[in-house]
Amino acid sequence: MSEKDQVLAILARKIHGEVAGRIIERLIKVGEATDEQLSQALGIEIGTIRRVLNELYESRLVKYRRVRDEEQGWYLYYWRLTDEYPTRVLEERRRKAVEVLKRRLEFEKSNSFFYCPSCGTRFSFDEVADNMFRCPYCGTDLEALDGSLVTEKLEKAIKLLESIKFE
Amino acid sequence: MQSEERELKLSEGGGEQLEKRVLDIVSAAGEAGVLQRDIWRILNIDSRKGSKIIKRLERMGLISREVVVHKGRKVYLIKATPKLRQIPKLPSELDEIPCFYCPLLPVCFAGDLARILTCEKLNRWLLDSYLPPRA
Numbered sequence: 001m002s003e004k005d006q007v008l009a010i011l012a013r014k015i016h017g018e019v020a021g022r023i024i025e026r027l028i029k030v031g032e033a034t035d036e037q038l039s040q041a042l043g044i045e046i047g048t049i050r051r052v053l054n055e056l057y058e059s060r061l062v063k064y065r066r067v068r069d070e071e072q073g074w075y076l077y078y079w080r081l082t083d084e085y086p087t088r089v090l091e092e093r094r095r096k097a098v099e100v101l102k103r104r105l106e107f108e109k110s111n112s113f114f115y116c117p118s119c120g121t122r123f124s125f126d127e128v129a130d131n132m133f134r135c136p137y138c139g140t141d142l143e144a145l146d147g148s149l150v151t152e153k154l155e156k157a158i159k160l161l162e163s164i165k166f167e
Numbered sequence: 168m169q170s171e172e173r174e175l176k177l178s179e180g181g182g183e184q185l186e187k188r189v190l191d192i193v194s195a196a197g198e199a200g201v202l203q204r205d206i207w208r209i210l211n212i213d214s215r216k217g218s219k220i221i222k223r224l225e226r227m228g229l230i231s232r233e234v235v236v237h238k239g240r241k242v243y244l245i246k247a248t249p250k251l252r253q254i255p256k257l258p259s260e261l262d263e264i265p266c267f268y269c270p271l272l273p274v275c276f277a278g279d280l281a282r283i284l285t286c287e288k289l290n291r292w293l294l295d296s297y298l299p300p301r302a
Contacts, residue, residue, distance in 0.1 A: 007255050014257075014268045058273055083187045085229060087255045096276040097266040104283050104293075122294060150293050157264045166255045 007086045012061050019044060019052045024061065024081065032065070032080045053079055060089060090166040098161050105154040114142040185210065186220055193230050193247050200246035202237060221245065265292045 005028045013021030022042050027033060030041075035053060039046040056062040065078040082089065111124045116135035123142065128134070133142045192206055207217045221243075224230045229251040235244045261267045265288050266275070275282050283289065 004254050007257065010257060011268075015270050055270055059270065060273075083185075085186075085190065085227065085251075087250070088227065090255055090257070093267060093272065096272050097264065100266050100272065100275045100283055101264075103280055104289065107280060107284065153293060160260055161264060161267070164258050164260070166257075 004086050005081060008061055008081060008089070011086075011089070012056060012059075015059055015061075016052060016055045019048060020056055020061075023049065023052060023056065023079075027062065027079060027081050032078045034076055034078055038079070060084065060092070087166050094161055094164065094166075098158055101154055101158050101161070105151060105158065108147055108151050108154065111147075113145040113147055115145045116140050116142055185212065185216075186224060189217075189220055189224060190229060190247075190251065193245055194251060196245075196247070198246075200244045203232070203243035203245050206245065265289050 005024075009021050009024040009028065012024040019042075022044075023038055026038060026041055030037075033041070035046060035049050038044075038053075039049045042049070053062060053064075057064070061082055062079050063082055065080070067076045067078065068074075069076055084092075111126075113122055113124055114128055114133060115122045116138065118138050118140040119135060121135065121137065122145065123135075128136070128142055134140065135142055188210055189206055192209060193201060203217070203221065204214075206221075207214055210217070221230070221232065225232055228248055231246050231248050232243050233246070234241050236242075266272055269275075269288060271286075275286065
């Protein structure tokens with residue numbers, strides 16, 4: 001295991017928390033382990049280990065190999081680090097984050113918004129047009145909201161993400 | 168998207184982590200590089216399977232392949248590119264963007280717009296600073 005894999009431990013910790021970071025560090029050390037082995041080695045309850053392993057799998061930071069226990073008939077899962085190169089994992093996350101923010105930006109740009117000065121809730125045009133532009137919760141007259149600050153914030157974040165070089 | 172999924176399946180290689188092992192071998196060889204056929208020998212794979220992996224890693228810009236003459240025969244020498252030698256960095260600016268480190272990013276990416284619109288974390292980041300104070 002190379003030093004590059006350490007990036008995966010940092011990433012796992014930032015996304016899924018301390019236990020995730022410790023699991024990845026353990027997998028870097030031993031290569032492959034079952035949930036029970038991880039639980040014993042790290043002194044963490046097995047339910048937590050299983051939950052975090054599933055989260056790490058969703059984020060494509062770990063993979064597993066499934067082996068059938070011939071005697072007992074159930075499956076054993078051997079977990080290991082992802083085979084993907086860390087840069088690729090980061091690029092993939094960047095691509096997904098950009099896509100999510102762009103979809104949000106598209107929505108913000110194609111709608112106008114109103115807010116309730118009394119309860120502070122924000123509404124889109126479609127949500128309040130039928131209600132004569134009154135707050136559906138407290139009946140206060142709604143005021144138009146300038147959406148440019150939100151779109152600018154999103155555009156800035158998208159631009160920043162697109163400009164980052166991971167290598 | 169589809170072709171990427173196909174590629175990823177290929178990369179699993181029956182759980183043998185072949186790509187990763189090739190990268191480890193190439194990295195360890197340093198500046199001198201390693202002969203392609205030596206990689207096959209170390210990993211005990213045939214050239215058909217190995218060539219696919221090498222081509223894929225070359226496309227990703229992680230390794231370079233050059234023809235050299237070794238003992239009178241033309242062979243491929245595989246070297247690590249600067250991209251492979253470098254350790255990826257996590258720039259601190261990423262901390263300011265709520266989605267990048269969010270555990271639910273894959274779910275939002277695969278889900279519908281309603282999910283993105285109702286995300287509490289994203290809404291707080293976007294709206295809290297600019298919504299006028301309550302009367």
